[in-house]
Amino acid sequence: MDQLNTELARLEALREIGILDTPPEKEYDNLTQLASELFDVPIVLVSLIDVNRQWFKSNVGLDGVEETPRDVAFCHYAIQQNQVMVVEDALEDPRFSENPLVTGEPNIRFYAGAPLLTRHGFALGTLCLIDRVPRKLTEKDVKLLSGLANAVRDLLEKNSLAREVMDLADSVKKEIEISQSILNASEAAILRLEAIRNEQGKIIDFEMLAVNAAFLKVTQKTVDEIVGNSFLDHFPHVVETGIFERHIQVVETGETDVYEFGYQADGVDGWFRQYGEKCGEDGLTVSSTVITDRKKFELTVKALKEISPLASSDLSKYLEELLELGLKTFGAANGFVSNIQGQNYLIKAFVGELEGVRAGIVLDLKDTVCNIVAKERTSHVFDNLLADDVVAHPAVPKCDFKSYLGAPIFVYGNFYGSISFVRDTVRANNSSNIDLEILEIIASSIGHAIEVQDALQNYTRLNEELRLVLDNVPARIWYKDDQNKILRANKAAVESAGLTDPKEVEGVPTEELFPDMAEKYYQDDQVVLESGKPRRNIIESYAPSKGVEGWISTDKIPMVGEDGKKTILAVANDITALKTKEEQLSRLNESLSDFAFVASHDLQAPLRQSAMFAELLVDELNEHDMELPETAAEYLSEIEDGLRKMRTMVRSLYDLFKLDSQKITKKDIYLGEVVEQAEKQSSQELQAVNGVIEKEKFFNYPVNSALMVQVLQNLIVNACKYSESDNLCIRIYSETDVPRRQKKIIVEDNGVGVPAEFQKKIFEPFKRLHHSNDVEGAGIGLALCKKILAMHDGDLYLDSDHVDGARFVMAFSY
Amino acid sequence: MTNTAILLVEDDVKDQKFILKALNKADEELDIEVVKDAECALNALKNGTLPKIIITDLNMPGMGGRGLLDVLKSDDRYKSIPTIVLSTSENESDIDDSYSRHANAYMVKPDSIAGYQRVASLLQDFWLKEVKLPRLVAE
CATH class of the missing domain: 1.10.287 (Helix Hairpins)
Incomplete structure (x- = not known):
C-alpha cells in the first residue's frame, strides 16, 4: 500500500471512530492529567491528526486551544513512526528549530509523542508531553508513556463501539416507529397472533401480540385489552364462523388464506375481507379490510334484481317492495315514493309507521324535505335535520324527523318525483355516500319500472286494439311458421275452422285442422318463402275437418318472426258465394x-x-x-x-x-290513324251537312282498329245526323285524366246536343232520339260502341256538363 | 246433253223461288237447273249437265258451297265454269275464303224483290250476254 492510500485508510479509520469535534470527556482528561503529574510536564495533549489539522480531544496546559494546523504539528511526525518520538531540545533539532511553535508561543523545547495505534496499525494521533525547557526521558519513561498511549487508544476504540450500538438502537427505534405508523395508517385492521399449544402440541388459542389503530377502531377495544391477551377470550365468535380454524391452518400449512365474512358479535358489526399470512415460527398476521359498504351495496343490488317490476302488473306493489328494501338497507323507519307535479306531492307508495299516511294522499311539496330534491333535481342526505346549516337551508322545511335521505326519479328523462326515507334518529354519517349511491340506483330502478309499465300498458293496449281490429275483419287471417304450424289466427279464421277460441289454434299443425288441404297449403307456403315475394289471390278449396267447406281466395305474404325465422301471413276471403x-x-x-x-x-x-x-x-x-x-x-x-x-x-x-262470340285482336297503334280512317269513311255524311272535323294530337293504345274506326265513324255520323245546321264542326282531341288514370278521346260537336232526359237512354239498344221516319238507323249504334270500348277496358259516355252540342268521351284505362 | 245456262245450287226452297223468279223475269227462256245441295250439283254435272255458269249458296247441309268450290276448281273438267257465290253472309272472312277457293264472284243475297231483280239482270247481262265464256266439252 503506497503512502497516499495508507493515509486515506488512516483518515477513514479516524472518521469511523467518530471522535472528531466531540466535546471533552472526563475519561480522556483524567489520563492527560495523570500524565502531566507523572512526567511533571506543563502540557499534555491527546492529539488526533486530521487531513490538515491536529485536533485535541484532551488538553492540559493549552487552555482554549482546540486545534492547530497539521504542517506545524510535532505529532504529524510522531504518527509516522510506530514508536514514541522524543525531541529533547527543539532548538537543536533541524526539523523543528524554525517551527513557529518553537520560536513563538508556546515556546516548545521538549516533545515526546506516543502514537495511538489501532488494531489495524493505523496511528490516529498521539498522546504527547510538551515542556518549555529541554528534557530527557528514561527508557522506563518511554515505556510508561507508551502504556498510557495504549490506554487512550483503548478508550477511543471503546467509545466508538458504544456509539455504534447507540446508533443502531436509534435506527431500530426509528424503524419501529415507521412500521407502527404504517400499521396505523392502514385502513385494514391488523392483528398479530402467536399460537398457544397444549401439551399434545395442538393449537388451542392464540396470544394477541400486536394490533394497529384500525383494529382497535373496528373492535372498539384498547391496546391494553388486546395485547398479550387470549384471542378466544375476546373474540369467541371466531370459532363458529370458522375463522379460528382458518387461522390454525395458516400456521400449520404456511399457506396464505383469503376469506370474506360477515361478523356481527363480540362488539364487531360489519363485513370483512381477511388476509392471513404466517409470521415467524408459530404465528400469523391477519389483515382485515372492512367491506361493509361494498357488501351492503352488493346485497342491495342483488335484492333489487330479485324485485321485478314485471312480476305483477301492480306497480305500487313493486314500489312497496323497493321501499321495504330501502328501510332495511338504510335503517330508516318510513319510506315514500312520490309523484311531484307543481306544488303537489302525491304519495304513490308508502311503507312505515306514520298514521294516516298512505298512497293517494296529496301533500304540499313545500312541507316535505323532498322540496330540495325537487328543486335541485339531485339526491340529498341530511344525517341530522336539526344541524344548524340544515335548519338554515331555505329549501328544507321544518319537520318532525331527525334524518332524511332522498333522490329524484326520472321517467323518460323528465323529473317524475322522489323516493325518500326518514327516521326519528340522527344517522351515522359514515355510510352516507354509499347510501346515496344505493338510493340513486333504486330511484333509477323506479324510473325504469314506470317506463316499462308505461310501455307495457301501451303495448297491451296496442295489442288489444290490434286483436280487436283483426277479430272484426271478415277475412280469415292465419299467421304460420315455415313448417305449416299455426302461430296465431284471428276470430274469423278460428271460427271458419269450427273453433271458438283463438288460443286453441296456437301451435297447432295445419294438418289437424285441414287434413285434406294441409299439403297444398304447405306447398304454397314454400313457394312464397323461397321467392320472398307475396302471392295474391290464390283461389283454392277450403276443407276444414270441422266447420264449413267452400272456396277461398288467399294472399300469402312472407314475414319474419320475432326470432328471425321465416313466417307466413295468410289472409283468406271466403269466396264460396261469389264463386x-x-x-x-x-x-x-x-x-x-x-x-x-x-x-x-x-x-x-x-x-x-x-x-x-x-x-x-x-x-x-x-x-x-x-x-x-x-x-x-x-x-x-x-x-x-x-x-x-x-x-x-x-x-x-x-x-x-x-x-x-268472336275474339278481337288488338294492336298498339297511334289512334290518330283511326280518326283519319273514320273521317274518310264518313266523308259522304260530312259533305251532306257541310261538316268539318278539327283534330288534335292523340296517343298510342292497343286497339282493334276496325272496331275503333266503327266507333268513331258512328260518332261522326251521329253528329252529322243531329247537326241541324249548315256549319257542323266536330272537334276530336285527346286528354289525360290522371286522377282516374284514363286517357281519353273526346268527340265534341256544335249540334243539337242530347237532352238531359235522353242522356242515359242513348246507350241502350234500340233507343233513338228522333222519330224513326226522320232519321235512319236501328238505334243500336251507341250500345255497340259502348260495348266495343268495354272490350278495350274502356268506356264510352256522354259528358253531361257540355251544353253547346254533344260531347262523347272515349275513355281508356292506362 | 241439255242446253243448261245456269246450275243453281240452293238448299232453301224460298230463296230458290226468289232467284228463279227474278231470273225468269229477266229472261223467260233461260234454262235453269236447280239442285238442293253440292252433292246433287256434282251428280248433275256427272250426268252431263254442262251449265254456262254455276250459282251456289255457301251454307248448306253436306259439303256445302265451300266443298263444292274445292271440288269444281280442282277438276279440269269444271274449273273453267264461272262459279258465283250467292250468300246471305256479309262476313269478310266468308268473302275472302270463297275467293281463295277460286270463286269467280261473290254476291250477297238481296233483301228485297227489287234487289233480286237487279242481281238477276246483272248476272244475265254480264255472265250470259257480255262475257265470252270458254268452250266446254261434255264427256
Whole structure:
C-alpha cells in the first residue's frame, strides 16, 4: 500500500471512530492529567491528526486551544513512526528549530509523542508531553508513556463501539416507529397472533401480540385489552364462523388464506375481507379490510334484481317492495315514493309507521324535505335535520324527523318525483355516500319500472286494439311458421275452422285442422318463402275437418318472426258465394249469349224471306190488276213495315252478339290513324251537312282498329245526323285524366246536343232520339260502341256538363 | 246433253223461288237447273249437265258451297265454269275464303224483290250476254 492510500485508510479509520469535534470527556482528561503529574510536564495533549489539522480531544496546559494546523504539528511526525518520538531540545533539532511553535508561543523545547495505534496499525494521533525547557526521558519513561498511549487508544476504540450500538438502537427505534405508523395508517385492521399449544402440541388459542389503530377502531377495544391477551377470550365468535380454524391452518400449512365474512358479535358489526399470512415460527398476521359498504351495496343490488317490476302488473306493489328494501338497507323507519307535479306531492307508495299516511294522499311539496330534491333535481342526505346549516337551508322545511335521505326519479328523462326515507334518529354519517349511491340506483330502478309499465300498458293496449281490429275483419287471417304450424289466427279464421277460441289454434299443425288441404297449403307456403315475394289471390278449396267447406281466395305474404325465422301471413276471403254466383252467371251469360246469337242469326233468313214474300204479294196483286180494299191494303203495308223494322233490329242484335262470340285482336297503334280512317269513311255524311272535323294530337293504345274506326265513324255520323245546321264542326282531341288514370278521346260537336232526359237512354239498344221516319238507323249504334270500348277496358259516355252540342268521351284505362 | 245456262245450287226452297223468279223475269227462256245441295250439283254435272255458269249458296247441309268450290276448281273438267257465290253472309272472312277457293264472284243475297231483280239482270247481262265464256266439252 503506497503512502497516499495508507493515509486515506488512516483518515477513514479516524472518521469511523467518530471522535472528531466531540466535546471533552472526563475519561480522556483524567489520563492527560495523570500524565502531566507523572512526567511533571506543563502540557499534555491527546492529539488526533486530521487531513490538515491536529485536533485535541484532551488538553492540559493549552487552555482554549482546540486545534492547530497539521504542517506545524510535532505529532504529524510522531504518527509516522510506530514508536514514541522524543525531541529533547527543539532548538537543536533541524526539523523543528524554525517551527513557529518553537520560536513563538508556546515556546516548545521538549516533545515526546506516543502514537495511538489501532488494531489495524493505523496511528490516529498521539498522546504527547510538551515542556518549555529541554528534557530527557528514561527508557522506563518511554515505556510508561507508551502504556498510557495504549490506554487512550483503548478508550477511543471503546467509545466508538458504544456509539455504534447507540446508533443502531436509534435506527431500530426509528424503524419501529415507521412500521407502527404504517400499521396505523392502514385502513385494514391488523392483528398479530402467536399460537398457544397444549401439551399434545395442538393449537388451542392464540396470544394477541400486536394490533394497529384500525383494529382497535373496528373492535372498539384498547391496546391494553388486546395485547398479550387470549384471542378466544375476546373474540369467541371466531370459532363458529370458522375463522379460528382458518387461522390454525395458516400456521400449520404456511399457506396464505383469503376469506370474506360477515361478523356481527363480540362488539364487531360489519363485513370483512381477511388476509392471513404466517409470521415467524408459530404465528400469523391477519389483515382485515372492512367491506361493509361494498357488501351492503352488493346485497342491495342483488335484492333489487330479485324485485321485478314485471312480476305483477301492480306497480305500487313493486314500489312497496323497493321501499321495504330501502328501510332495511338504510335503517330508516318510513319510506315514500312520490309523484311531484307543481306544488303537489302525491304519495304513490308508502311503507312505515306514520298514521294516516298512505298512497293517494296529496301533500304540499313545500312541507316535505323532498322540496330540495325537487328543486335541485339531485339526491340529498341530511344525517341530522336539526344541524344548524340544515335548519338554515331555505329549501328544507321544518319537520318532525331527525334524518332524511332522498333522490329524484326520472321517467323518460323528465323529473317524475322522489323516493325518500326518514327516521326519528340522527344517522351515522359514515355510510352516507354509499347510501346515496344505493338510493340513486333504486330511484333509477323506479324510473325504469314506470317506463316499462308505461310501455307495457301501451303495448297491451296496442295489442288489444290490434286483436280487436283483426277479430272484426271478415277475412280469415292465419299467421304460420315455415313448417305449416299455426302461430296465431284471428276470430274469423278460428271460427271458419269450427273453433271458438283463438288460443286453441296456437301451435297447432295445419294438418289437424285441414287434413285434406294441409299439403297444398304447405306447398304454397314454400313457394312464397323461397321467392320472398307475396302471392295474391290464390283461389283454392277450403276443407276444414270441422266447420264449413267452400272456396277461398288467399294472399300469402312472407314475414319474419320475432326470432328471425321465416313466417307466413295468410289472409283468406271466403269466396264460396261469389264463386257459385259467378259460375251461375257465367253459365247464364253463356247460354243467353249463345241463344241470342243463334236466334238473331237464324231469325234473319225467315224474316228476310217473309218481307220479300210480302213484296211479292203486292207485286202479284199489281200484276193482276187486283186492288185490295183500303183497310186490307193498309194492314198489308203495316205488315211490311213491321217486318222491315224487325229485320233491322234482329240484324243489329246479331251484330252486337257477334262481337261477344268472336275474339278481337288488338294492336298498339297511334289512334290518330283511326280518326283519319273514320273521317274518310264518313266523308259522304260530312259533305251532306257541310261538316268539318278539327283534330288534335292523340296517343298510342292497343286497339282493334276496325272496331275503333266503327266507333268513331258512328260518332261522326251521329253528329252529322243531329247537326241541324249548315256549319257542323266536330272537334276530336285527346286528354289525360290522371286522377282516374284514363286517357281519353273526346268527340265534341256544335249540334243539337242530347237532352238531359235522353242522356242515359242513348246507350241502350234500340233507343233513338228522333222519330224513326226522320232519321235512319236501328238505334243500336251507341250500345255497340259502348260495348266495343268495354272490350278495350274502356268506356264510352256522354259528358253531361257540355251544353253547346254533344260531347262523347272515349275513355281508356292506362 | 241439255242446253243448261245456269246450275243453281240452293238448299232453301224460298230463296230458290226468289232467284228463279227474278231470273225468269229477266229472261223467260233461260234454262235453269236447280239442285238442293253440292252433292246433287256434282251428280248433275256427272250426268252431263254442262251449265254456262254455276250459282251456289255457301251454307248448306253436306259439303256445302265451300266443298263444292274445292271440288269444281280442282277438276279440269269444271274449273273453267264461272262459279258465283250467292250468300246471305256479309262476313269478310266468308268473302275472302270463297275467293281463295277460286270463286269467280261473290254476291250477297238481296233483301228485297227489287234487289233480286237487279242481281238477276246483272248476272244475265254480264255472265250470259257480255262475257265470252270458254268452250266446254261434255264427256
